[in-house]
Amino acid sequence: MALHQAGLRLTGSVEMDGKMHRVPVEGDRKGQKSGTYVGHLDGWPAGYIRNHKTGTEIRWKADRLVWQMAPAERARFAAEAARKSAARARERQDIQERAAKMAHRLWAAAAPATSHPYLAAKGVRAHGLRQDQRGRLLVPVQGADGRLWGVQRVDVDGSKLFLKGARTEGGHALIGGRPRPGAPLLVAEGYATGATLYEATGLSVVVAFNAGNLATVAKAYRSADPSRPIIIAGDNDHHLPRKAVPLPNVGKEKAEAAAAAVGGTAALPSFPPGDRGSDWNDLARRQGHQPIVAAVRGALDQIQKVAADRVELAAAASSRKAQEVRPRGPRM
Incomplete structure (x- = not known):
């Protein structure tokens, strides 16, 4: 219900495995996946939902535990949930660091953009953008310190896609x-x-x-x-x-x-x-x-x-x- 409220449109069941899943949202073209969600069953069932097209974000939490646990069992479950959460954080950081290295390679291999169908359609210029060998515009995604985290690739038809795994x-x-x-x-x-x-x-x-x-x-x-x-x-x-x-x-x-x-x-x-x-x-x-x-x-x-x-x-x-x-x- 929360996924549907945010505009995400799943074709199958919700995967509550603690991993990020990309799915289509209402208004997406065929093949687009502008929605992401993460669901957890460890501890108290919860999750995060984001519609990248509208900017809608939902931090979902179940209104009750799926089952009742004894205090000792609850403590063990909480410790295991904390361990899994820390492991997910480390994995996410590793993925983001690898994506940043890939972004640097893509950026270095691309040429400065001068003209592009997307820029022509929008009537704007390329202010420091680059273009890869497939003709896609590369828009840098950077932190406040100027460090390159990833890139947004813009195709000739205007479709946009962030580099997989990069921090956004x-x-x-x-x-x-x-x-x-x-x-x-x-x-x-x-x-x-x-x-x-x-x-x-x-x-x-x-x-x-x-x-x-x-x-x-x-x-x-x-x-x-x-x-x-x-x-x-x-x-x-x-x-x-x-x-x-x-x-x-x-x-x-x-x-x-x-x-x-x-x-x-x-x-x-x-x-x-x-x-x-x-x-x-x-x-x-x-x-x-x-x-x-x-x-x-x-x-x-x-x-x-x-x-x-x-x-x-x-x-x-x-x-x-x-x-x-x-x-x-x-x-x-």
Whole structure:
């Protein structure tokens, strides 16, 4: 039920073996597998579900144990569960390290990208991307320290696939170079959206790859620079709540949550009800860069106003406190 709620579409039974499984999600093309899940039966049955298309994440836990255990048996089961959990963590780290080495090899063997059908279709340029011998674009997936974790491969038909086993949570691509201290930063979902924002504004853009990763990436950059203005330039999945069975506007909700988590602001593109557009690249291809420039300028003005209001409130509070502690003269 939880898998179905997240949009994952399994053809067989759920495998509760502690391993990561990739499966199709609603809206996937044939052969695509944009969903992942992990299920555990050791200890209290639990699992993790992620829809990479919508950014939906569910950390599932059974509402009760499958069977009742005596205290000694429960202790043994808990110890075994902890052992298995540690083994899975080590295995996951080993897999991610091997994937990172493979990413370095793929990146080194690829040539700088200049033109590509996907870039032409989106109307954006290749900002440091590479292209492999099969014609696929390579988008780097890196950590906040710049270390390459993996790559996202974009085929000529626009289909996207992360390098198997590579770490993706917190991973991102940086367009426009690392911003100087205090300079504004935009955080977006996909590469084409990020490239559009950079080409429209000239501001550095971080590509988080999906809505569920926006907050993690934004927090890393907030930690590195507490004074930096951060704008979460999210997608606007306005068509989802209008479905026969309404779904949440994932892009809007995740962008606003990420902005709140880092003291930034969310900026979303606007579309008429019948328009299937959802991101800033869609808006640019319809109306050009001017609406993007105006939206980013408005978001920066909002951040500056909030900061000014905080300074004013702090000054007023300090003044009131000074008046309260000021010694009074003798009464006449």
